[in-house]
Each structure stands twice: as C-alpha cells, then as structure tokens.
Amino acid sequence: MSKALDLVAPVDTLAMDYTRDFDAPVAALFRAHAEPELVRRWLGPYGLEMSIERWDFRTGGGYRYVHSDDNGTYAFNGVFHTVRPDLVIQTFEFEGAPDMVNIEFLWFEDRGERRSRLRGRSICPNTEARDALLSSGMERGMTEGYERLDALLPSL
Template structure:
C-alpha cells in the first residue's frame, strides 16, 4: 500500500512541513534513514544514481552524497547531523551545492503508530522565502514522493 505525502508550505513562513505514513515499524523506517547501504536504495528519484562520499549518521556526524542523472549531470548534497536519537528524532542541515550559501535546518520525527505502522513528520526551515520557493518549484515534492515510494518497496523487502 502506498501512503500519500502531505507537503505544505505555510504562507508567510520559511518552513516546509511534511508527513508520510509507512506500513512498517518505526525502527525499520529509522534504520532505512540511518544505514548508508539502505539509504542509497531509496533516496532520490529512480532515474538518479546515488553514491555516498561520506555517511556518519550520529550526533555530530555528517554526510556528503551525489545524485547523477543519465546524462552525467551531478548534484551534490552536504550536511551535518546535529541530533540523532534512535527511532525518535533527527536534526540536520541540508545544503545543495547548486545553491551555495543556502543551508536548510531540517527536523525529522519518527512516530510509532502501533500495529507495525509509523509516521515520519518533518520540517525544513529555509534561510529566505526565495530559497524556500526555489525548492518548492524545483520538483522537490515529486522527488520526495518517489523516494518514499521506493522506501515503501525497500521496507516490504526487508
């Protein structure tokens, strides 16, 4: 079963907020975010190949990864994991190399819904309204939707 992504960007706010339910236990959803070998199987649209330069998923750790399109275009992403609490919360920064000096602060809450189901709830705070609007118009929602569909498939296999 595919659950819908609910993404909103409240007017007069620098935030984008989302929720997405999963038909899997919260521990499995968290693990899929934590373990590099699992992350590369679901993060990003299907047409992009992902490779990881660094993945240190712990409080004080960080990441750098690449998405490459079929034509060879490269999209690098970098960030710092400020807080990681298993099965509960991740606070991180997110920076796309194609938008220098635009660093988002992101929160992800992992919620146990019972009966083997869970909810991922997130908030991304952008530095400016222009940055937020650029993310929203970039196809980010479609990319998130496809990523979470891929995560559903991964969770069903594991």
C-alpha cells in the same frame, strides 16, 4: 497501505512541513535512514544514481552524497546535529546553491500495528530559497523516494 506525501509550505513562513505514513515498524524506518547502503537504495527520484561519499549518522556526524543522471550531477551535504531513534535534526545544503542551508527536523513516530509515520520540517534561510526548492521538483523527488522506501521496508 501507505499514504501519499502531505507537503505544506505556508506562504507566510520559511518552513515546509511534511508527513508520510509507512506500513513498517518505526525501527525499520529509522534504520532505512541510518544505514548508507539502505539510504542509497531509496533517497531521491527515479532515474538518478546515488553515490554516498560520507554518511556518519550520529550526533555530530555529517554526510555528503551525489545524485547523477545524463544531465549532470547534484551534490548535497550537511551535519547531523541530533540523532536518536525518535528525532533527527540536521542541516541540508544543495551545493548548486551554496550558502542556502536549511535546518531539518525528522520525527519518527510509532503508529502501532507495524505502522510508522515520518514527520518533517525544513526551515529555509529565506523565502526565495524555499520557493526555489518547491519549484525544483522537490515534491516529486520526495514522493518517488518514499515509494522506493515503501518497496525496501518489507525486507528490513
């Protein structure tokens, strides 16, 4: 059984660290992050539609996607600085808060017995940006997105 999201944001840092285990091989977890048609099926909270304008998942590539619901649209973009099967380093920007660009690290870890772990670190430009993300419902969105990913992984 997959474990709950563990999100930690120490008060004295600009970082947010998280860990989430999955009942799936690490190759499937990585694939679910790599292929835009799969990303669209799990990334984000319940109730939002997602369109991907660009998803160039390679070192030097980039992305832009939009979530939408009855209340509006929420666009995000970034650059993939490093993409390899065990590590992705990217930037992340919510276009509703321009110039507040985070750098994010994603580690894909094989836990054996068809289990994997995703570890992440997001570093914000300042504490105000970090606190705004934390108060925006980000944790709920991540939790719900990873629940959707749990449902998708067995088919990969």
